Amino acid sequence: MKRRVETYALGTFDDGKSSFAGVVAGERVVRIEPGRLGPGIETTRDILDAWATVHTELASLADEASAAAVPLSELRVLPPVEPRHIFQAGANYRTHVAEMIVTGKAEDDTRTDDELLAAATAMMDERARTGSAFFFAGMPSAMCGADDDVVLVPESSRTDWEAELVIVIGAVADKVDRKDALSFVAGYTVANDVSARDLQFPAEHRPLGGDWMRAKNRPTFLPVGPFIVPADVLPDYRDLEIEFRLNGDLMQHDRAANMLFDIPTLISQASHITPLLPGDLILTGSPAGNGGKWQRWLQPGDVMEASTTGIGTLRNIVRAPSPSTPSAQQHTPPRKDDQR
Structure with a gap:
């Protein structure tokens, strides 16, 4: 493009x-x-x-x-850089968390959607005040470039997307205080966290919290780029807008200001897990509107566009698995509240 x-x-x-x-x-x-x-x-x-x-x-x-x-x-x-670590923040947009709570409503739950949203808002406010971000690890081997094809895996029929703003670390960050965290940011880029949902929460792994490696870290499942825009030439990160389009249709849109845990908090909390190194990436979470919301799963030929204002757009075409890949296996479909 x-x-x-x-x-x-x-x-x-x-x-x-x-x-x-x-x-x-x-x-x-x-x-x-x-x-x-x-x-x-x-x-x-x-x-x-x-x-x-x-x-x-x-x-x-x-x-x-x-x-x-x-x-x-x-x-x-x-991909603009080869990171040593990739941190990914799950369920970090208020709209996304609210969406999961409402769409995952139990059959015997008599609350209205408005009541569920009110409860979700109270829960998120308390979690942001006293809790911690949910992190999982990404693998550099899953990365591909801004125009590269994303290749589906045959064992999944429910693969979707998540557009994300990405922090690029520019100095060693070891147990940094939140108030100092932005000084460790070199710049920002964009990612699309592609996820095979029916591999993420199979029945055999659900008691263990799901299989995040198999679902999210397949080759080409993490387009990153197109470039790293230095933090000092961008506006306040909270004003950046993240969106995702599928075949031209808008599926996700939100502002970074609506993160549950903001960028200084993410950096501080991640740096207390392990020292962050220059070139490391922190994916900051994705807004509402992934495939679970729309009950629309990626198909060969789909065109995915993940964008952030001031940074750029990833444009990746979805391709079928190689014919030489083993035939698909059956997996338990994900629950509606399992879209992270």
Whole structure:
């Protein structure tokens, strides 16, 4: 798809001969030659490792985009960084939690939808005040680029989407205080957390909390990108809007301000689990409106577009499993409240 960056951003690209880090400005990419930003600095992760000292040079590189640059349209856009850790926050939008509670209403529950929503709001307020974010781990091997195909797995017939704003860490963060957390953010990008729901909560694993690895960490199930936009060229993150379109139809839309646990809290709580390293990603959760809400599951040929204002759009086409893959197995369908 045609892309344009109004300010500048950092990314990883392939010109058909090799992959390289580059700065995007407008519709052109300036290749960051090895050593340009310092000895041993070549990849985007190298740049993030040295973020405090080199990130101001990226704007200068962007100024070269009108001359020593390659048209973005001539390059393949790869995932912008190779993280060492991927944290994913589940059920972190108020609309999503409310949706799960209402659609998962038990048959013998006599409360109205309004009463359920009121109870959900009270529960979320208390959880945000006294509780903790729900994290699960992602695998870098699941990542693919902004225009790459997402390949379904034959053992699932209920695979869906989740558009997410992503934090990119720019300094080692070890047990950081919430008030200091934003200083550890290099920038932001976009992800689509593709999930095989009928693999996530099979009956055999439901007592153990579900099978998050098998459901979410398949190859191509985590498109990330297209670029990392530095935090200092974006507006307040709370004003960013996240949306998802399926074949052009709007399925998800919300503002980052509506997270249950905000970005400083997510960073602080994650950094108390393990030190966060430069280039690590924190997926911040997804708004209401994934496949469980619509009872619409991904099919070969579907076009998924996950976007965040000021950052860009992932456009991934859904493909069928390889014919050589073993035939599908039967799994217990997910409950309506199991869409995380």
